[in-house]
Amino acid sequence: MYLIAGASLVVGMLVMGLLIWNMAPRLMMVESESKYGFDQTVEAFKAEVDRAGWKVVGQHDMEATLANFGHDVLAVTIVEVCSAKYSAAILKLDAERIVSPLIPCRIAIYEKSNGNTYIGRMNSPLFGRMFGGVINDVMKEATAITEEMIAKIIK
Numbered sequence: 001m002y003l004i005a006g007a008s009l010v011v012g013m014l015v016m017g018l019l020i021w022n023m024a025p026r027l028m029m030v031e032s033e034s035k036y037g038f039d040q041t042v043e044a045f046k047a048e049v050d051r052a053g054w055k056v057v058g059q060h061d062m063e064a065t066l067a068n069f070g071h072d073v074l075a076v077t078i079v080e081v082c083s084a085k086y087s088a089a090i091l092k093l094d095a096e097r098i099v100s101p102l103i104p105c106r107i108a109i110y111e112k113s114n115g116n117t118y119i120g121r122m123n124s125p126l127f128g129r130m131f132g133g134v135i136n137d138v139m140k141e142a143t144a145i146t147e148e149m150i151a152k153i154i155k
Helices: 002-028 038-051 062-067 084-091 094-102 124-131 133-151
Strands: 029-033 055-061 076-082 105-111 117-122
Touching: 002 124, 038 055, 038 076, 038 105, 038 117, 038 133, 055 062, 062 076, 084 094, 084 133, 094 124, 094 133, 105 133, 117 124, 117 133, 124 133
Parallel strands: none
Antiparallel strands: 029 117, 055 076, 076 105, 105 117
């Protein structure tokens, strides 16, 4: 009896582990379809960043970068955005600096082979919950503003 219960527990844990392993990548990232074409989406997003009082601190044309290395990919631009208020809240505390590789926030705007444009980003609230405390609070607040920016551009 105990052997069957123990085996069931192990099998259940393995199945749950496999489910989490398979679902985690899809849970950690968010993708939304833009109502605009690629170039217009990039410009609309950058305008929303400016309206929100944030700054675009970097932009990477991955299509052009990879073309320089002989690779042909559809349009992909990564826009790095920053709010000094939220960055400072994390970077001024030693314990929270562990997430500094995530600063600035990176938003990807890309085309797919169906001809549509998408906005991809990390599921920051889910990621923040893993850390808790200041990191969780900052990621929730910053994500709410970022999602407001994106909401004006997506279908």
